[in-house]
Amino acid sequence: MPDSVHVSTQFDEDLARLRTHVLHMGGLVETQIAASIEACISGEVDRVRAIVDTDRKINDLEKAIDDDCAHIIARRQPIASDLRLILGISKIVTDLERSGDEAKKIAKGVRRIHEAGTLPKQYGIGIRHLAEAALSMVHQALDAFARMDGALALNVIRADVEVDVEFKSIIRQLITHMMEDPRTITTSIDIMAIARAIERIGDHAKNISEQVVYVVDGRDIRYDKGAIK
Amino acid sequence: MPDSVHVSTQFDEDLARLRTHVLHMGGLVETQIAASIEACISGEVDRVRAIVDTDRKINDLEKAIDDDCAHIIARRQPIASDLRLILGISKIVTDLERSGDEAKKIAKGVRRIHEAGTLPKQYGIGIRHLAEAALSMVHQALDAFARMDGALALNVIRADVEVDVEFKSIIRQLITHMMEDPRTITTSIDIMAIARAIERIGDHAKNISEQVVYVVDGRDIRYDKGAIK
Numbered sequence: 090m091p092d093s094v095h096v097s098t099q100f101d102e103d104l105a106r107l108r109t110h111v112l113h114m115g116g117l118v119e120t121q122i123a124a125s126i127e128a129c130i131s132g133e134v135d136r137v138r139a140i141v142d143t144d145r146k147i148n149d150l151e152k153a154i155d156d157d158c159a160h161i162i163a164r165r166q167p168i169a170s171d172l173r174l175i176l177g178i179s180k181i182v183t184d185l186e187r188s189g190d191e192a193k194k195i196a197k198g199v200r201r202i203h204e205a206g207t208l209p210k211q212y213g214i215g216i217r218h219l220a221e222a223a224l225s226m227v228h229q230a231l232d233a234f235a236r237m238d239g240a241l242a243l244n245v246i247r248a249d250v251e252v253d254v255e256f257k258s259i260i261r262q263l264i265t266h267m268m269e270d271p272r273t274i275t276t277s278i279d280i281m282a283i284a285r286a287i288e289r290i291g292d293h294a295k296n297i298s299e300q301v302v303y304v305v306d307g308r309d310i311r312y313d314k315g316a317i318k
Numbered sequence: 319m320p321d322s323v324h325v326s327t328q329f330d331e332d333l334a335r336l337r338t339h340v341l342h343m344g345g346l347v348e349t350q351i352a353a354s355i356e357a358c359i360s361g362e363v364d365r366v367r368a369i370v371d372t373d374r375k376i377n378d379l380e381k382a383i384d385d386d387c388a389h390i391i392a393r394r395q396p397i398a399s400d401l402r403l404i405l406g407i408s409k410i411v412t413d414l415e416r417s418g419d420e421a422k423k424i425a426k427g428v429r430r431i432h433e434a435g436t437l438p439k440q441y442g443i444g445i446r447h448l449a450e451a452a453l454s455m456v457h458q459a460l461d462a463f464a465r466m467d468g469a470l471a472l473n474v475i476r477a478d479v480e481v482d483v484e485f486k487s488i489i490r491q492l493i494t495h496m497m498e499d500p501r502t503i504t505t506s507i508d509i510m511a512i513a514r515a516i517e518r519i520g521d522h523a524k525n526i527s528e529q530v531v532y533v534v535d536g537r538d539i540r541y542d543k544g545a546i547k
Contacts, residue, residue, distance in 0.1 A: 145541075152541075163396075166395040172388060267496070
């Protein structure tokens with residue numbers, strides 16, 4: 090076998106391993122978000138400990154993937170789309186890890202709410218709806234990454250606007266509720282923090298999708314509203 | 319001149335240019351944060367438009383620096399500490415840009431508060447104090463980057479705990495205030511958003527400092543509480 094083929098095969102294996110690790114990390118983050126939302130709706134705060142434990146695994150994976158990225162660049166000296174893939178991954182894992190942090194914040198908010206009482210029913214529906222939209226963004230962003238599908242990534246970026254609108258509507262409802270009945274202030278502030286964490290998860294999914302577009306076709310569409318029309 | 323020296327000199331110039339651009343971007347972000355806090359305290363909402371305009375420059379710088387990082391890696395095939403510098407910068411600019419976003423959120427909160435009335439005096443002091451601590455973290459993180467000073471970077475990471483404590487104390491005060499006088503709810507929610515944005519700026523400065531430690535001595539100390547003792 091000629092040397093260049095051999096090297097190229099090893100390099101392909103490196104890149105395949107990196108992608109697998111990112112998808113594994115992404116799967117953990119998705120589970121983490123889904124579990125924190127389930128705990129929020131159901132009030133089963135026992136789940137919260139497991140969420141905090143998974144957060145450590147997610148942190149370790151981020152560090153391992155970043156380390157792998159640096160080693161692959163040093164060893165393989167990638168260029169063009171291979172280099173974009175590695176640099177994109179290095180940005181993607183940051184957003185995945187921070188999504189995991191938001192899931193942890195949701196879990197902690199859930200614990201506070203359920204220690205003081207229960208989640209008022211009228212917010213269960215809104216929070217679930219917001220969370221489903223954000224979780225679907227994360228899922229599709231990871232799907233776009235797995236299949237290197239730039240068009241799907243653009244759809245995720247577009248979906249972020251709806252999550253932002255729903256988030257603002259929940260905040261407005263909460264403020265009205267607090268003004269009508271000041272006894273609900275503490276719980277409302279916790280629900281607000283949960284809604285904000287979900288909204289941020291949507292932002293991270295958007296950031297991940299922007300990196301997928303960069304990896305796929307080399308365009309950096311961040312902050313470029315025209316690019317997603 | 320032998321070829322290797324020539325290449326190395328060009329490479330050094332590339333790295334020097336990158337560092338200069340990061341410090342320029344950092345300077346804009348610092349100014350942005352300081353201006354948004356000044357507007358918050360003084361109520362001069364005219365400043366808000368300038369803050370939104372600077373945000374575009376910061377976004378453009380982030381994209382230009384990221385693009386430069388990719389080109390330098392492809393052209394120079396750096397290894398060891400040179401590669402760490404470039405990868406570290408690619409993470410640092412993300413945190414700088416997101417700090418700029420938080421400054422924009424502060425500015426928008428300021429506009430809402432001052433459209434409805436003025437910032438209640440008792441919060442001016444707390445917000446200013448919190449902001450000074452966070453701004454000092456950003457300044458020192460950039461200083462640590464400029465001088466590649468790992469010890470200073472560790473100090474910044476340690477300082478984040480104090481910002482978090484102060485932030486939580488402001489939130490508690492605001493909740494008490496809202497319960498005592500529900501007419502303050504809307505303004506209190508806006509002040510809360512401003513305090514949270516400042517707290518996040520501290521988090522970003524911490525993240526930047528972690529990257530400085532990585533660049534300086536190759537240690538990835540993220541999520542490792544033992545490393546900063």
